[in-house]
Amino acid sequence: MKERIKIPRKKGYKYFYLNSQKQLIEKHYDFLKCRIEKNVLKCVGWIQPEFCSNAYKVLIEYVVGKEPKTTILYPNVKPGVKIHMYGDHSLCLHYPPDMKWTEHTRVYQYTVPWITEWIIYYELYLVNGGLWEGKESPAHLTDATMNVNQDLDD
Structure with a gap:
């Protein structure tokens, strides 16, 4: 057996x-x-997808090699499993076994479009009686699938 x-x-x-x-x-x-703060890239801005009634202030926190943690800062969205949101207001956007996130994965190509898609599904959820129409992973919203927002490898 080779030693790494x-x-x-x-x-x-x-x-x-x-x-x-x-x-x-x-x-x-x-x-x-x-x-960039303490080895974490933090991006803040307002997103309002076409045909959506509200603008959403979002925070993206990226640690090298990890899927970014994305949080809705405004409006106050009540967290819950039905809407794919963790208790800390961060979003469940991705099922880790579907794609391995590395330092070469481009945040702009995945995370921002996923946030936009989440907002669209959230607004549909609000108007259609609490039915989430977005894709669902087999297991989500556990501590193990929650994204990190600090660099632990320093």
């Missing part, structure tokens, strides 16, 4: 990935304002 050798990464490698993600997000979505 861990090669230490150069200091600052996380900043390189975070800055790259930041530039791509700001290039494609001018409504998001991003900053």
